[in-house]
Amino acid sequence: MQSEPDQPQPARLARFARLQRLPPGFFSPGVWHYLRVTRLWRGVGLTAGAVVSALQFGIYASPLLLGWFAGVLVAEHRLARARPRTPPARVALLSPAATAFWSVCLGVTVGLLVRVVILDPAELTARLGAFAALAVLLAVLSLLSRLHTAHEYVDETAVRARSAQVLATGGGVSTVWLALGAAPLGPAPGIAASALSLVALFIGTRPATGRPSSRPWWIPASAGLVLAPAVALIPPAPTPGAQVHMGVQYATRQACSDAGCTHWVLDGGRPLPEADADPFVIHPDGTAVVYRDRTTGRLVLRDFLKDTARDLPGDGEPAFSPDGRHLATTGHLIDLTSGKELPIPGLVRVVGLSDRAVVGLTAPRTALDGELVAYDFQGRVVSRAPFDPSQPAWLVPGGKEVFVLTRWGDAARMEVATGKVRARHRLDTGASVDFRGWDGPDRALISDWYTLRILDLASGKLSRAPADYARHTVHREIRS
Amino acid sequence: MIRRLVLTLLLAAAAAWSLLPLADAGRDPAPGRRTSQVAELDRQAGPIRYGYRPGCLDGFIDRDCLTWRLADTAARHWALPGGGDSLRLSGRFALVGLWEQGVVVVHDLTSGKKSEHPSGKVAVSPDGTTLAHLYERVLTLRPVAGGRSRTVKVGADPVFHGWTGRGVLLTVARRSAEPGRLHRAELIEYSPDGKRMGATPIPSGLAGPLRISPDGRRAAAPGVVLDLATGKVLHTFQADEVAGWLDHSRLVVLRSTRHWVLDPATGTSTPFGPDEAAPGTLVLNDYQ
Numbered sequence: 207m208q209s210e211p212d213q214p215q216p217a218r219l220a221r222f223a224r225l226q227r228l229p230p231g232f233f234s235p236g237v238w239h240y241l242r243v244t245r246l247w248r249g250v251g252l253t254a255g256a257v258v259s260a261l262q263f264g265i266y267a268s269p270l271l272l273g274w275f276a277g278v279l280v281a282e283h284r285l286a287r288a289r290p291r292t293p294p295a296r297v298a299l300l301s302p303a304a305t306a307f308w309s310v311c312l313g314v315t316v317g318l319l320v321r322v323v324i325l326d327p328a329e330l331t332a333r334l335g336a337f338a339a340l341a342v343l344l345a346v347l348s349l350l351s352r353l354h355t356a357h358e359y360v361d362e363t364a365v366r367a368r369s370a371q372v373l374a375t376g377g378g379v380s381t382v383w384l385a386l387g388a389a390p391l392g393p394a395p396g397i398a399a400s401a402l403s404l405v406a407l408f409i410g411t412r413p414a415t416g417r418p419s420s421r422p423w424w425i426p427a428s429a430g431l432v433l434a435p436a437v438a439l440i441p442p443a444p445t446p447g448a449q450v451h452m453g454v455q456y457a458t459r460q461a462c463s464d465a466g467c468t469h470w471v472l473d474g475g476r477p478l479p480e481a482d483a484d485p486f487v488i489h490p491d492g493t494a495v496v497y498r499d500r501t502t503g504r505l506v507l508r509d510f511l512k513d514t515a516r517d518l519p520g521d522g523e524p525a526f527s528p529d530g531r532h533l534a535t536t537g538h539l540i541d542l543t544s545g546k547e548l549p550i551p552g553l554v555r556v557v558g559l560s561d562r563a564v565v566g567l568t569a570p571r572t573a574l575d576g577e578l579v580a581y582d583f584q585g586r587v588v589s590r591a592p593f594d595p596s597q598p599a600w601l602v603p604g605g606k607e608v609f610v611l612t613r614w615g616d617a618a619r620m621e622v623a624t625g626k627v628r629a630r631h632r633l634d635t636g637a638s639v640d641f642r643g644w645d646g647p648d649r650a651l652i653s654d655w656y657t658l659r660i661l662d663l664a665s666g667k668l669s670r671a672p673a674d675y676a677r678h679t680v681h682r683e684i685r686s
Numbered sequence: 687m688i689r690r691l692v693l694t695l696l697l698a699a700a701a702a703w704s705l706l707p708l709a710d711a712g713r714d715p716a717p718g719r720r721t722s723q724v725a726e727l728d729r730q731a732g733p734i735r736y737g738y739r740p741g742c743l744d745g746f747i748d749r750d751c752l753t754w755r756l757a758d759t760a761a762r763h764w765a766l767p768g769g770g771d772s773l774r775l776s777g778r779f780a781l782v783g784l785w786e787q788g789v790v791v792v793h794d795l796t797s798g799k800k801s802e803h804p805s806g807k808v809a810v811s812p813d814g815t816t817l818a819h820l821y822e823r824v825l826t827l828r829p830v831a832g833g834r835s836r837t838v839k840v841g842a843d844p845v846f847h848g849w850t851g852r853g854v855l856l857t858v859a860r861r862s863a864e865p866g867r868l869h870r871a872e873l874i875e876y877s878p879d880g881k882r883m884g885a886t887p888i889p890s891g892l893a894g895p896l897r898i899s900p901d902g903r904r905a906a907a908p909g910v911v912l913d914l915a916t917g918k919v920l921h922t923f924q925a926d927e928v929a930g931w932l933d934h935s936r937l938v939v940l941r942s943t944r945h946w947v948l949d950p951a952t953g954t955s956t957p958f959g960p961d962e963a964a965p966g967t968l969v970l971n972d973y974q
Contacts (some may be wrong), residue, residue, distance in 0.1 A: 253864060323703075330704070330705070331702035333703060333705070333706070336700070337700045337701055337703075337704040337706065339698070340696075341697060341700075343695055344696070344697065349695070483926070483942055570922075571888060571889065571891055571892070571909075572889055572892065572909075572910055572919035572922060573919075574883050574887060574888075574889055574917075578866055590864040591866055592864070592865050592867070592887075593865075593866035593867070594866060594867040594868070594869075594890055594891070595889070595891075596860075596889035596890050596892055596919050597867070597868060597891055598889025598891065599814075610868060612868050612890065612891070613868060613891070613894060614859050614868075614869060616842050616861075616868050616869070618868055620865075622868060624865060625865035625866030625867075625870070626865050626866070630868065636786060
């Protein structure tokens with residue numbers, strides 16, 4: 207590290223004198239020492255921040271800011287150690303704007319820290335972020351107290367005022383950044399914190415001259431603490447699925463060795479840790495999901511609009527009607543509008559619902575033979591047909607046919623009323639295939655390994671689905 | 687002085703609170719995480735009970751985490767050199783599939799001898815004398831010690847399961863033109879000399895690979911235990927995969943990311959441990 211030259215630099219001294227409103231040509235060895243120390247350590251901190259930023263493959267404001275401010279703290283600490291310990295003085299080193307800025311930042315930071323403790327995060331990084339914010343806050347307060355002590359000389363007042371200004375503005379914005387990292391409130395406060403940095407830069411580079419004051423410095427500087435309770439009590443960030451303003455479009459579940467990545471995640475961002483792997487069904491308009499609760503083992507209807515979770519009767523793979531008004535589980539049909547539950551004892555496995563009927567099987571997957579039965583919404587049998595119950599089957603939109611996809615790579619449409627095979631195709635994908643959803647009444651979405659394909663049920667032709675289909679049409683499971 | 691003491695205590699308390707998660711870490715390690723290095727397999731290894739691949743730490747795939755490990759009856763773990771994509775344990779034989787090379791390497795863990803066979807589904811008979819090899823529709827029965835092989839052409843889309851006490855078990859599906867049905871599936875057994883010994887109908891949707899019980903009377907697939915004599919489902923259970931039979935009555939299954947010992951008759955399950963296997967890589971020996 208190259209040290210600063212010992213010879214005073216007139217240009218820097220003149221700039222400092224201008225900024226602190228000192229007489230032109232003002233010189234003191236104390237000021238030059240102050241400029242050397244602060245410039246050295248701020249430079250070291252900024253360089254360290256730049257290195258951290260570069261390690262993240264980009265230019266990021268927070269490492270630069272925090273690195274620079276760490277340098278400020280070291281410099282101010284070294285300067286403070288060299289000063290004699292004197293009693294507190296009634297002096298205002300901070301400008302009114304800097305006082306207000308620090309005061310607001312103090313209130314926001316304290317509120318955020320209380321909030322972190324209330325939320326009690328499990329992540330080490332969040333806790334360390336909160337600790338760092340608290341440590342910086344206390345360090346700034348301690349240094350500001352040491353600055354507001356008795357002294358005699360004009361040049362000392364000038365450097366103390368400059369130090370206080372930098373500590374209040376840089377410290378304020380740094381603690382808010384750190385506390386926000388520990389207690390995230392979403393993107394809007396993050397943007398506000400960025401704007402705060404610009405305000406800090408503006409205020410921090412304004413003249414600060416110091417003046418006598420009738421009250422201790424910390425009284426106006428602490429006024430912002432009234433903001434703390436409001437910040438602490440801002441409603442928590444949306445819990446998984448609790449505040450869904452748009453319908454859920456898709457859900458993913460990544461099976462891997464980490465416990466955390468086995469959860470269902472809604473729309474790529476909101477985990478639903480209480481949901482077991484299977485079944486998992488999304489309401490047609492995305493306002494609810496049905497899953498099996500990991501703890502109770504029961505099927506649960508989670509309604510995001512009403513923010514309710516309701517235990518459902520029955521078991522198995524549930525299905526919604528296309529209009530979203532009915533839901534069927536093994537042995538039960540539920541009218542979601544009225545809440546009524548209609549038992550259908552013969553419904554052993556749900557194949558699907560149309561807007562008028564429930565189609566299901568009378569035997570479990572483990573049976574050799576069974577029947578495909580359609581019930582109306584009063585539970586009356588509409589049709590019966592022989593059906594191999596171990597075949598994976600889904601109701602084709604429209605409700606008149608079922609789509610069957612076997613492990614042997616055969617895909618077929620069969621009439622619900624008769625079981626007659628209407629079209630049958632051998633899929634040559636080279637891998638086992640899974641049904642993923644519908645792309646219109648005659649086009650099934652299927653996946654083999656990681657590829658999502660569209661199967662034209664009439665021709666049996668397979669084509670690769672557009673890249674964004676997985677997002678907008680189906681819920682899917684990703685295995686790694 | 688007091689102010690300094692208060693500040694120090696406050697910061698110490700905050701630091702302790704920040705570091706609390708570290709105290710919790712490691713109490714319940716994620717399954718499939720590599721916990722230790724193991725020695726390369728040698729003659730000191732006892733009979734092998736199961737094999738697995740340890741999980742790779744996220745983003746760090748190396749040779750060690752892709753190496754198959756074998757656990758013997760003395761609970762010692764050994765590294766099987768040579769890597770490989772798939773593993774089957776048939777008594778004293780480890781059958782390792784190398785997909786890119788298109789071969790299956792048969793390791794005789796007792797003698798240390800190795801032999802290569804064309805890719806396909808393979809298993810060695812319980813008495814260790816005959817290697818069954820299925821590729822497409824051809825079943826080959828080959829003496830392990832060398833000698834004349836027998837080949838049998840089996841039905842369409844056969845699924846290879848392994849050896850029962852009597853012979854080699856496959857599932858074969860026939861296309862069906864009946865309403866509501868695309869296939870009829872049957873379990874078919876071939877004797878070591880290639881004779882077909884009978885067919886048992888099973889639900890066509892259950893026709894994936896089965897894990898045959900050590901007594902050769904039952905077989906398990908994810909969710910079901912079948913009686914091989916009748917094709918009837920004896921028990922149902924919840925599982926994503928079946929790793930194999932631990933003994934005559936208990937299975938080891940995968941649920942989500944953890945392996946469990948399950949008694950399918952009672953439905954009771956206990957954690958399989960120590961569970962060092964990456965999910966889906968645990969393979970129990972066919973003959974416990």
